[in-house]
Amino acid sequence: MGIAQVFMDVGSDGVAVITMSNPPVNALAPSIIYGLKEKYTEAMNRKDVKAIVLTGGNGKFSGGFDINVFAEVHKTGDLLALPDVSVDLVVNTIEDAKKPSVAAIQGLALGGGLELAMGCHARISTPDAQLGLPELTLGVIPGFGGTQRLPRLVGLSKATDMMLLSKFIRAKEGKTYGLVDALASPEELLKVARHWALEIAERRKPWISSLQRSDKLGSLSEAQQVLHATRQQAKRTTPHMPQSQVCLDAIEEGIVFGGYAGVIKEAKLFKEIVLSPTARSLVHVFFAQRLTSKVPKVTDLGLKPRHIGQVAVIGGGLMGSGIATALILSDIRVILKEVDSNLLQKGLKSIEVNLEGLVKKGSLALDKKKKALAILKGVLDYSDFRNVDMVIEAVIEKAPLKQSIFSEIEKVCPPHCILASNTSTINLNVVGEKTNSQDRIVGAHFFSPAHVMPLLEIVRTETTSPLVILDLMNLGKIIKKVPVVVGNCTGFAVNRIFFPYSQAAKLLVHLGVDLYRIDGVISSFGMPMGPFQLEDVAGYGVSLAVKPIFASAFKGRTFESKLLELMVDAGRNGKANGKGYYLYEPGSKPKPDPSLQVIIAESIKQANLMHHGKPINVTDQDIVEMVFFPVVNEACRVIDEGVVVRASDVDIASILGMGFPKHRGGLVFWADTIGSSYIYSRLKSLEDAYGGFFAPSPYLEERAKKGLPLSLESSSSSHSTKSRL
Numbered sequence: 001m002g003i004a005q006v007f008m009d010v011g012s013d014g015v016a017v018i019t020m021s022n023p024p025v026n027a028l029a030p031s032i033i034y035g036l037k038e039k040y041t042e043a044m045n046r047k048d049v050k051a052i053v054l055t056g057g058n059g060k061f062s063g064g065f066d067i068n069v070f071a072e073v074h075k076t077g078d079l080l081a082l083p084d085v086s087v088d089l090v091v092n093t094i095e096d097a098k099k100p101s102v103a104a105i106q107g108l109a110l111g112g113g114l115e116l117a118m119g120c121h122a123r124i125s126t127p128d129a130q131l132g133l134p135e136l137t138l139g140v141i142p143g144f145g146g147t148q149r150l151p152r153l154v155g156l157s158k159a160t161d162m163m164l165l166s167k168f169i170r171a172k173e174g175k176t177y178g179l180v181d182a183l184a185s186p187e188e189l190l191k192v193a194r195h196w197a198l199e200i201a202e203r204r205k206p207w208i209s210s211l212q213r214s215d216k217l218g219s220l221s222e223a224q225q226v227l228h229a230t231r232q233q234a235k236r237t238t239p240h241m242p243q244s245q246v247c248l249d250a251i252e253e254g255i256v257f258g259g260y261a262g263v264i265k266e267a268k269l270f271k272e273i274v275l276s277p278t279a280r281s282l283v284h285v286f287f288a289q290r291l292t293s294k295v296p297k298v299t300d301l302g303l304k305p306r307h308i309g310q311v312a313v314i315g316g317g318l319m320g321s322g323i324a325t326a327l328i329l330s331d332i333r334v335i336l337k338e339v340d341s342n343l344l345q346k347g348l349k350s351i352e353v354n355l356e357g358l359v360k361k362g363s364l365a366l367d368k369k370k371k372a373l374a375i376l377k378g379v380l381d382y383s384d385f386r387n388v389d390m391v392i393e394a395v396i397e398k399a400p401l402k403q404s405i406f407s408e409i410e411k412v413c414p415p416h417c418i419l420a421s422n423t424s425t426i427n428l429n430v431v432g433e434k435t436n437s438q439d440r441i442v443g444a445h446f447f448s449p450a451h452v453m454p455l456l457e458i459v460r461t462e463t464t465s466p467l468v469i470l471d472l473m474n475l476g477k478i479i480k481k482v483p484v485v486v487g488n489c490t491g492f493a494v495n496r497i498f499f500p501y502s503q504a505a506k507l508l509v510h511l512g513v514d515l516y517r518i519d520g521v522i523s524s525f526g527m528p529m530g531p532f533q534l535e536d537v538a539g540y541g542v543s544l545a546v547k548p549i550f551a552s553a554f555k556g557r558t559f560e561s562k563l564l565e566l567m568v569d570a571g572r573n574g575k576a577n578g579k580g581y582y583l584y585e586p587g588s589k590p591k592p593d594p595s596l597q598v599i600i601a602e603s604i605k606q607a608n609l610m611h612h613g614k615p616i617n618v619t620d621q622d623i624v625e626m627v628f629f630p631v632v633n634e635a636c637r638v639i640d641e642g643v644v645v646r647a648s649d650v651d652i653a654s655i656l657g658m659g660f661p662k663h664r665g666g667l668v669f670w671a672d673t674i675g676s677s678y679i680y681s682r683l684k685s686l687e688d689a690y691g692g693f694f695a696p697s698p699y700l701e702e703r704a705k706k707g708l709p710l711s712l713e714s715s716s717s718s719h720s721t722k723s724r725l
């Protein structure tokens with residue numbers, strides 16, 4: 001961040017323009033808050049100032065309160081680091097001042113930024129500025145009066161919608177709701193705002209304090225009905241997010257007892273919720289996600305990413321068509337290659353279906369769909385490959401096939417062309433073994449469905465050039481993915497860390513624990529679905545293909561059973577044929593299938609794990625620990641071997657790639673809330689009872705013995721022979 005400063009410039013018209021400057025987003029750091037207070041006091045005291053225009057520098061109003069302060073409060077527990085903005089600055093200094101303020105908004109006004117603007121007596125904005133109160137995504141609630149002023153400006157339903165869903169709206173939409181008083185072009189913005197401020201001062205325009213308004217709130221009973229319905233919905237959709245209910249508590253206080261009482265209640269609730277485990281987790285996730293874009297020896301070399309105008313995707317199956325969809329949606333021209341016209345037509349059709357799905361959901365306009373399809377071309381040979389900047393191979397997981405494709409594309413593509421593979425498991429050195437282009441071979445591991453899932457795992461080998469990594473990171477951002485750079489090993493980071501997840505669940509079944517109970521417990525923990533339903537949805541082909549790969553790469557710590565083979569023998573292929581661990585019927589939820597018990601009994605018999613044939617007795621907590629601690633253990637190895645740049649990259653990869661609950665802060669963050677010593681001792685006793693699958697890794701053991709968090713960076717604790725990054 002640059003230097004945080006507040007400037008004031010008083011014009012001959014008697015308008016003081018107060019500008020917040022704290023690049024890149026003018027976050028409201030404590031120094032900005034104090035600076036605002038100081039400039040406002042000066043403006044009030046100066047006789048030549050009639051009115052104030054509040055604005056932000058560098059084309060942005062403000063991205064909200066400085067989230068670093070939350071991180072500081074989480075570290076120290078000291079709430080004094082939070083300045084009193086809501087009453088002292090917004091109510092007393094701005095809203096109740098004897099001179100009017102007008103907010104001149106461009107770029108964005110989010111969180112505390114929008115709350116300052118709502119404390120002003122009018123808001124003028126450029127049409128495309130983004131407005132929103134996204135505090136709930138950080139586990140907190142709006143704390144500068146937003147829970148009170150937004151409902152009073154736009155009405156209760158719209159306001160709860162914007163706050164609970166952390167929805168951003170454009171200013172032109174805000175104008176229709178009454179959040180914005182007038183729109184102006186960037187060139188005219190200040191002029192219009194100055195004029196408006198003077199008009200208020202001279203009483204030619206109304207002098208409105210948002211907090212005093214009630215005209216948009218409806219009657220008390222209507223308001224309470226809306227709040228009740230919203231509460232019920234939030235309980236269903238965000239059961240792990242206490243901030244939703246707390247936000248509604250603050251709103252309700254203001255509806256019942258008036259805006260000022262609401263502001264006081266909001267401030268009190270804010271100070272409680274900011275220390276909640278959810279806020280700690282979500283603030284961690286905010287910074288962890290941004291850290292993924294800082295990759296040593298890649299982003300610190302002063303390199304500039306090259307333009308990627310055209311990409312060839314090889315293979316039009318589920319992954320290839322999803323990747324192509326993601327690319328054309330972001331205006332990148334795509335050549336889709338298949339081996340015969342039948343498969344090509346299928347691939348092109350899947351892309352169209354993907355786009356139609358987005359149109360149906362309302363997230364893609366029809367003309368945007370047409371535009372996207374116009375930059376897609378299907379081909380059956382390599383002749384068009386001479387013009388592409390990147391190839392993404394997405395064929396089935398067979399090493400010899402990938403090798404022959406890579407040696408062919410090396411010959412036909414231009415020398416600058418990046419050669420990427422979407423393999424999820426196969427070592428990239430093997431993929432590129434038959435080429436002389438090791439420096440431009442890279443993994444671009446998308447997650448299915450590729451046009452929806454936000455994670456892009458970028459896999460670098462020891463020879464991949466930094467520029468190639470940077471180009472792929474940049475492309476990832478353009479297509480709205482979160483790129484996480486990892487090292488090359490079997491399963492890379494995500495699939496490797498999560499291989500024990502389904503294996504542990506199967507192990508539990510072979511110890512006599514009910515499969516549907518396991519899925520239920522894991523869903524309640526916060527995963528989008530349990531491990532068995534996930535396997536049904538992903539299809540057994542993937543699980544069966546990777547089983548031997550993991551077994552040979554991670555000898556001694558895999559759990560083998562014949563359950564899946566027995567399922568396939570019995571004609572069960574998962575969701576694909578409507579029959580897996582669950583029964584799938586169109587239009588209804590997956591149903592448990594009692595006849596599955598015969599297959600499970602056979603698999604249990606073959607595995608012969610149960611002591612005297614007796615099922616084990618486990619609590620729900622035992623299930624969570626037996627499923628996730630082996631996953632944490634593998635994450636420890638991945639951190640120790642340098643497969644990830646930093647532990648927090650695992651947090652982001654686990655959330656975005658596997659659906660690990662965000663409100664728990666990601667896998668390693670969650671593990672650290674439990675403590676390395678406890679996890680180690682549990683794994684140790686599970687190892688004694690059930691063998692090597694649970695054996696704690698040396699990294700975990702060392703951290704536990706020293707009482708250190710797993711995420712703490714430390715050179716001395718490394719057991720690895722060599723970093724892969």
Ligand SMILES: C[C@H](O)CC(=O)SCCNC(=O)CCNC(=O)[C@H](O)C(C)(C)COP(=O)(O)OP(=O)(O)OC[C@H]1O[C@@H](n2cnc3c(N)ncnc32)[C@H](O)[C@@H]1OP(=O)(O)O
Pocket residue numbers: 001024025027028063064065066067068108110111112113115134135138141142143144146290291
């Ligand atoms: C009391 C109040 O009610 C409480 C609050 O106001 S809480 C804050 C509410 N505001 C928010 O949640 C907005 C958070 N920010 C964002 O969503 C996005 O950063 C954005 C939409 C503003 C910009 O996105 P984008 O252009 O992709 O840039 P992005 O990489 O996210 O951010 C750029 C830098 O600004 C920082 N930043 C953004 N918003 C910040 C904030 N509110 N505080 C501190 N830093 C912030 C980021 O950490 C990043 O820093 P880095 O370059 O060192 O990694």
